């Protein structure tokens with residue numbers, strides 16, 4: 001076990017010791033919790049309830065409090081490194097720059113006309129010069145001949161300025177009669193000429209290392225002469241979908257169900273800043289799972305299903321046999337409490353998502369999202385919170401937004417609930433069809449509200465995890 005793993009394992013043990021009610025100790029009712037199935041008259045504010053929150057218990061299994069689980073995932077991510085690689089511009093979108101972006105050229109690279117019109121030399125009127133092309137000086141052509149004093153030549157936007165030019169006269173500001181150009185108002189010296197280096201000089205630093213590559217950055221990089229960019233490789237994620245009952249196509253039949261997670265988790269991980277390299281269905285085959293975990297080349301393995309303790313739930317046994325370190329083993333959150341986070345012996349992290357589809361979403365946002373956000377230099381291309389990616393500390397604390405919840409949401413007595421919500425005016429409103437096995441609510445949602453143990457009354461501010469596409 002590495003020092004880092006040991007630190008995490010100790011943190012996990014301490015969290016359980018500090019947070020979970022001890023066996024046999026009187027547990028009492030947490031502040032803000034239901035006593036008789038109804039909402040309390042004076043529930044604690046969201047923040048108070050978070051401070052009061054303690055790790056919950058499920059039967060004899062102790063679960064880590066939701067904020068602690070996210071913090072543990074962020075710590076795991078902060079220890080990962082993002083390697084620099086060079087990608088062609090067409091593949092670089094969404095990555096972060098591994099080095100500052102410098103200009104490979106002056107911009108503009110030559111004095112250029114900002115308008116269609118005439119290049120003029122000296123005060124008017126001007127005699128029209130021969131450009132060697134009846135259309136005048138065009139963009140994309142070689143160096144034009146010098147323009148003698150008192151002469152003008154037709155010029156197009158983007159064309160090179162002939163030596164000797166003092167200004168460009170826009171076509172709407174001049175008139176030609178008998179090869180003489182006149183202008184009611186003389187152009188100022190340098191008018192409508194973009195001088196070489198106006199935007200930058202070769203070698204100028206245009207953007208810092210770590211800047212996210214947006215469409216605008218791709219344009220700037222191309223203008224500045226780059227064909228490929230040094231970027232930080234996104235964490236590579238592999239998705240392993242477990243369950244013999246899953247169908248890859250068609251309608252559910254014969255007691256089997258469609259695999260809803262295979263099509264969902266990879267794209268969602270991409271939204272969270274990972275490169276989803278593969279999604280494989282392994283059925284309920286313990287050997288295949290072990291082999292996949294042993295052979296993985298990914299930074300993050302995400303499994304779905306098999307986290308509980310049923311006869312074909314192979315995730316825990318496989319991790320045990322491989323000698324993995326469990327960093328989070330169950331979280332006091334609904335849905336999704338059997339979720340887990342582990343570190344495989346070769347260094348990859350594993351997020352085990354429960355099989356119920358909304359529980360899997362909960363695990364993704366509780367564990368995978370803070371982990372990916374905290375990988376130095378990586379981070380989402382617009383995370384669920386919409387907040388900028390934090391620095392190397394990976395501190396996710398500033399990340400969720402707080403907004404009023406307009407309706408009453410029943411809470412779990414001990415666990416945090418993640419509830420699909422939709423924007424409603426300045427607040428959010430909870431949705432229907434949000435059972436652990438349902439995706440109908442989350443598919444219409446803009447965010448997940450973080451409902452503290454005991455629930456919240458209408459108008460109370462709750463933290464929300466905004467969905468990356470909302």
Ligand SMILES: Nc1nc2c(c(=O)[nH]1)N[C@H]1C(S)=C(S)[C@@H](COP(=O)(O)OP(=O)(O)OC[C@H]3O[C@@H](n4cnc5c(N)ncnc54)[C@H](O)[C@@H]3O)O[C@H]1N2
Pocket residue numbers: 058241242243245246257258259260261262304305306307308309310313335336337338353354355356357359436
């Ligand atoms: N005795 C207990 N049983 C269960 C507990 C518990 O605390 N004690 N927790 C329940 C909860 S909560 C959840 S969530 C599930 C988690 O179980 P697994 O992670 O082992 O998931 P599976 O058993 O493999 O599947 C659960 C459920 O989800 C369906 N599923 C699985 N994968 C997919 C998929 N890719 N697409 C669509 N649906 C999927 C699967 O068919 C099951 O219906 O455990 C409870 N049990």
Ligand code: MOO
Pocket residue numbers: 334335336337338354356358359436437
């Ligand atoms: O994680 Mo389970 O979905 O809470 O039902």
